[in-house]
Amino acid sequence: MSGRIIFRGRTVDVSPCGIKVIGPPPASVTEGLDVWLELKVADPRTKGVRNRVVKMRGYIRRVTDIGDWKSVIVVILESDFSSGLFGHRS
Numbered sequence: 434m435s436g437r438i439i440f441r442g443r444t445v446d447v448s449p450c451g452i453k454v455i456g457p458p459p460a461s462v463t464e465g466l467d468v469w470l471e472l473k474v475a476d477p478r479t480k481g482v483r484n485r486v487v488k489m490r491g492y493i494r495r496v497t498d499i500g501d502w503k504s505v506i507v508v509i510l511e512s513d514f515s516s517g518l519f520g521h522r523s
Contacts, residue, residue, distance in 0.1 A: 440505060444472065451494070454505045462505055466493045470507055487512065 442456025452470060469490055476485040489512035497504040 439468070440503075442502075442505065445504075447472075449509070451491075451506060451508050452489070454507065455499065455502050456505075458501070458503050462493060462496055462503065464493055464496055467491075468493060468507060470509075 440454065440456060440462050442454040444452055445455050446453040452472070454470075467490075469488060472487045472489065473484045474487055476483045489507075489509050491507040491509045491511075493505055494508045495504075495506040497506075
């Protein structure tokens with residue numbers, strides 16, 4: 434799937450069903466928009482500081498102004514996120 438980057442930010446809250454991201458105001462982020470998230474996470478299968486990219490499909494549930502930045506909450510519909518990343522085993 435191809436696309437374009439509409440928002441770059443930092444995760445501030447992650448759960449198995451959603452992610453909250455904050456960052457500079459995105460140009461075209463609106464509630465209800467279907468999106469793909471790419472999240473860099475530590476790869477437990479490698480030694481040292483190595484990251485892998487986890488891709489998640491979801492939709493934007495809420496966009497909120499927080500000063501000069503925005504808060505974007507994405508509900509996750511599908512991902513290759515391992516539940517072990519949240520501290521529990523599947």
